[in-house]
Amino acid sequence: MLQALLVILLLPLAAFVILTAVGRRLPRQGDVVAVGANLAAFAVAALVFVQVIFGIHDPGFHRTWQMDYLRLGSFHLEMGIWLDNLTACMLVVVTLVSSMVNLFSVGYMAGDPRYSRYFAHLSLFTFSMLGLVLAHNLIGLYVFWELVGLTSYLLIGFWFEKHSASNAAKKAFLTTRIGDVGMFIGILIVAWKIGDFTYEGVFAGIARGDLAGSLLTLAGVGLFLGAVGKSAQVPLHVWLPDAMEGPTPVSALIHAATMVAAGVYLVGRLYPVFNLEAFWIIALVGSITAFLAATIAITATDIKKVLAYSTISQLGYMIAGLGAGAFTAGLFHLWTHAYFKALLFLGAGSVIHAVHTQEMFDMGGLRRKMPITFATMLVATLAISGVPGLSGFFSKDAILAGTLAFGMAYGGVRYLPFVLLLVAAGITAFYMFRLFFVTFTGQPRDHHKFDHAHESPRVMTIPLIVLAVMSVVSVGIPFVTDHWFAEVVKAPVLGAHAEAGHSPAAEASPAAEPSAAAEHSPAAGHGAFAVTHEHEHAAHLPALAGSILMSGLGILMAYLTYGRGVVSAAAWSRYLRPLYLLLKNKYFFDEVYQVLVVRTVLLLAGLARLFDIYVVDAMVNGAGKLSARLAWFVGGVDLFGVDGLVNGLAQTVIGFGRAARKVQTGRLQNYVYGFMGILLLIVFVKMFR
Amino acid sequence: MSILDPTNLNAYLFVSTVLFALGSYAIVSRRNAVSVLMGIELVLNSANVNFVAFSRFTATDLRGQLFAIFVIILAAAEAAVALAIILAIYHNFNTIDVNEIDSLRD
Numbered sequence: 001m002l003q004a005l006l007v008i009l010l011l012p013l014a015a016f017v018i019l020t021a022v023g024r025r026l027p028r029q030g031d032v033v034a035v036g037a038n039l040a041a042f043a044v045a046a047l048v049f050v051q052v053i054f055g056i057h058d059p060g061f062h063r064t065w066q067m068d069y070l071r072l073g074s075f076h077l078e079m080g081i082w083l084d085n086l087t088a089c090m091l092v093v094v095t096l097v098s099s100m101v102n103l104f105s106v107g108y109m110a111g112d113p114r115y116s117r118y119f120a121h122l123s124l125f126t127f128s129m130l131g132l133v134l135a136h137n138l139i140g141l142y143v144f145w146e147l148v149g150l151t152s153y154l155l156i157g158f159w160f161e162k163h164s165a166s167n168a169a170k171k172a173f174l175t176t177r178i179g180d181v182g183m184f185i186g187i188l189i190v191a192w193k194i195g196d197f198t199y200e201g202v203f204a205g206i207a208r209g210d211l212a213g214s215l216l217t218l219a220g221v222g223l224f225l226g227a228v229g230k231s232a233q234v235p236l237h238v239w240l241p242d243a244m245e246g247p248t249p250v251s252a253l254i255h256a257a258t259m260v261a262a263g264v265y266l267v268g269r270l271y272p273v274f275n276l277e278a279f280w281i282i283a284l285v286g287s288i289t290a291f292l293a294a295t296i297a298i299t300a301t302d303i304k305k306v307l308a309y310s311t312i313s314q315l316g317y318m319i320a321g322l323g324a325g326a327f328t329a330g331l332f333h334l335w336t337h338a339y340f341k342a343l344l345f346l347g348a349g350s351v352i353h354a355v356h357t358q359e360m361f362d363m364g365g366l367r368r369k370m371p372i373t374f375a376t377m378l379v380a381t382l383a384i385s386g387v388p389g390l391s392g393f394f395s396k397d398a399i400l401a402g403t404l405a406f407g408m409a410y411g412g413v414r415y416l417p418f419v420l421l422l423v424a425a426g427i428t429a430f431y432m433f434r435l436f437f438v439t440f441t442g443q444p445r446d447h448h449k450f451d452h453a454h455e456s457p458r459v460m461t462i463p464l465i466v467l468a469v470m471s472v473v474s475v476g477i478p479f480v481t482d483h484w485f486a487e488v489v490k491a492p493v494l495g496a497h498a499e500a501g502h503s504p505a506a507e508a509s510p511a512a513e514p515s516a517a518a519e520h521s522p523a524a525g526h527g528a529f530a531v532t533h534e535h536e537h538a539a540h541l542p543a544l545a546g547s548i549l550m551s552g553l554g555i556l557m558a559y560l561t562y563g564r565g566v567v568s569a570a571a572w573s574r575y576l577r578p579l580y581l582l583l584k585n586k587y588f589f590d591e592v593y594q595v596l597v598v599r600t601v602l603l604l605a606g607l608a609r610l611f612d613i614y615v616v617d618a619m620v621n622g623a624g625k626l627s628a629r630l631a632w633f634v635g636g637v638d639l640f641g642v643d644g645l646v647n648g649l650a651q652t653v654i655g656f657g658r659a660a661r662k663v664q665t666g667r668l669q670n671y672v673y674g675f676m677g678i679l680l681l682i683v684f685v686k687m688f689r
Numbered sequence: 690m691s692i693l694d695p696t697n698l699n700a701y702l703f704v705s706t707v708l709f710a711l712g713s714y715a716i717v718s719r720r721n722a723v724s725v726l727m728g729i730e731l732v733l734n735s736a737n738v739n740f741v742a743f744s745r746f747t748a749t750d751l752r753g754q755l756f757a758i759f760v761i762i763l764a765a766a767e768a769a770v771a772l773a774i775i776l777a778i779y780h781n782f783n784t785i786d787v788n789e790i791d792s793l794r795d
Binding site for chain 1: 716790792
């Protein structure tokens with residue numbers, strides 16, 4: 001099993017290394033390597049998945065393999081691999097979507113000047129994402145977390161000649177960094193109080209009560225901030241719509257199906273770290289995000305922007321589900337959403353490839369030109385709208401039921417997540433069918449572009465078909481075996497810290513026996529939550545009815561407005577002009593940030609600059625001037641003292657030499673005079689002594 | 690007793706002194722290198738006269754006379770070498786005037 005996991009992890013890395021080293025010299029610039037490595041990784045991941053989910057079929061199954069990575073005195077850090085049912089599902093999501101996106105890119109990116117580098121980056125991303133889901137401790141998770149951030153940056157800014165693309169890449173990197181700082185603080189709090197980074201160690205520490213009370217809330221919120229940044233939750237969602245500047249397959253892989261889901265995965269993986277306060281914040285942030293993003297998507301006209309806001313909204317669903325205690329439902333939505341959202345993005349890519357515009361209102365009537373794209377997009381649109389029978393319906397319904405049960409259990413303001421999500425469900429159906437009708441039905445609005453449109457090549461349509469099939473069968477056979485996910489992915493046992501007494505709700509909970517809850521409840525593990533089976537049963541039907549009603553209403557309104565043209569969208573936008581402008585400008589998030597954050601930062605930078613000039617520079621310059629003076633003095637001493645001594649000595653020697661030189665005349669007879677004179681001198685000395 | 694009495698050592702020393710003086714004078718005054726060489730020969734021969742004379746009048750063996758023979762042989766060799774040098778100088782400088790040959794001066 002370990003070997004299989006290592007193969008899955010290292011295949012994309014090998015592809016990255018090969019493509020980076022010799023990619024441009026390989027035939028077809030090496031795209032075969034990337035596609036092959038990803039497909040092979042998917043094949044192995046599928047084997048692992050089948051073995052773990054259907055072979056072992058144990059909700060409590062998990063295994064780790066680890067080795068020492070770092071030893072510093074008493075501190076030691078292990079790196080290792082964690083495998084459980086959730087990991088097995090994530091492996092399939094990542095490798096399958098990645099394979100399909102790689103395949104699709106062969107057609108979509110054909111002829112790009114940096115074709116080889118594109119596939120190298122994609123493979124690096126797949127490797128990082130796999131590392132993220134396989135990591136068995138917080139440090140490993142954090143390392144791969146940053147690596148996916150890096151590859152996201154590289155791929156958003158892939159067409160860096162475009163100013164908007166490089167700016168979007170910077171924005172994505174900086175915005176997610178804010179969340180990552182919170183996550184790092186969370187990790188540090190865990191390290192400080194528990195002193196262990198492995199999931200098992202952390203969970204055990206929390207069960208012992210090493211980390212509890214408001215500090216636990218802080219750690220949970222900190223870690224959740226990482227998820228807020230990565231999964232584009234309000235208020236850090238602003239980077240994701242801009243990230244659509246990247247190539248469309250990248251948007252499908254990174255900014256729809258996998259990387260942005262890492263935040264959801266993080267919350268799910270670290271479920272026992274959060275306490276009820278943190279969960280309430282998570283549920284609130286998720287549901288508000290789901291609602292706000294859905295409303296913005298109504299007025300967006302760029303096909304990719306609609307999908308981007310839809311992604312933010314759906315991620316909000318998952319987060320809200322997790323925060324409301326619907327652990328399985330939230331992660332189930334991550335599983336189903338990955339397929340139909342990747343399909344929606346790839347379908348949009350196929351359309352953009354055909355008509356060379358992203359503006360929906362330049363399209364229209366593409367059903368006749370692109371039948372396969374049309375059909376697969378229809379499947380995905382139905383799935384995301386929550387039409388019964390498709391995957392999105394099951395997961396979204398489960399989340400709605402979970403949040404309703406949460407509201408019932410606590411009452412009052414805790415109904416808010418459910419209400420927001422229910423409304424968002426209707427809006428989701430509306431804007432998705434708006435996109436669908438505007439793009440594929442009716443009359444072409446731009447005849448020039450319509451005439452040039454054509455169905456994409458087979459290398460692009462096959463991934464669409466595969467993902468369309470997955471959009472249906474990822475839940476198993478609808479209404480028959482659609483419980484397989486809920487049977488194996490169950491919430492870890494919570495409640496140890498809740499019993500520490502800071503949560504009155506937990507004390508009131510009849511489900512205080514966590515193990516019993518974990519074994520008997522299909523949604524499982526509500527030890528910390530006051531949500532009981534009665535609540536769940538009571539919530540089931542209303543949520544189901546509400547979900548179907550809202551999506552039906554949304555689809556009907558979209559049909560009347562954009563399919564039939566009975567209702568005029570332009571007229572409504574005039575009636576509700578303030579609301580329309582608010583949505584059109586995305587609640588002015590960017591503008592507010594421009595004023596609050598960018599201006600403030602620039603002002604601070606200006607102040608820092610003044611401080612720099614008048615204080616730091618003055619000090620530095622003063623020191624410089626002082627040194628110059630000192631150096632001038634030392635130079636004088638050197639010039640007249642030391643040099644004078646050395647030069648004087650030299651001058652003396654030269655003077656002697658000059659005098660002695662005169663002796664050597666070159667005339668033999670002068671020398672003879674010389675030594676005769678000396679001889680005579682010696683004789684005289686001898687004589688008269 | 691005259692200074693030129695041949696039975697007395699002083700007569701020989703006198704001749705030797707005269708030869709040495711003449712040789713020295715030739716060495717320092719002549720500008721022709723060959724003449725300088727001839728002066729050197731005179732100095733050598735004055736030394737020879739001294740050797741022989743002292744050997745005849747003061748020594749019991751013939752070591753002084755043997756030395757004179759050595760000096761003669763040496764002088765012959767020296768003359769050959771010196772003449773060769775002078776010839777080489779002539780080839781190089783086109784003169785054998787010792788005042789002209791001063792290329793070792795600084």
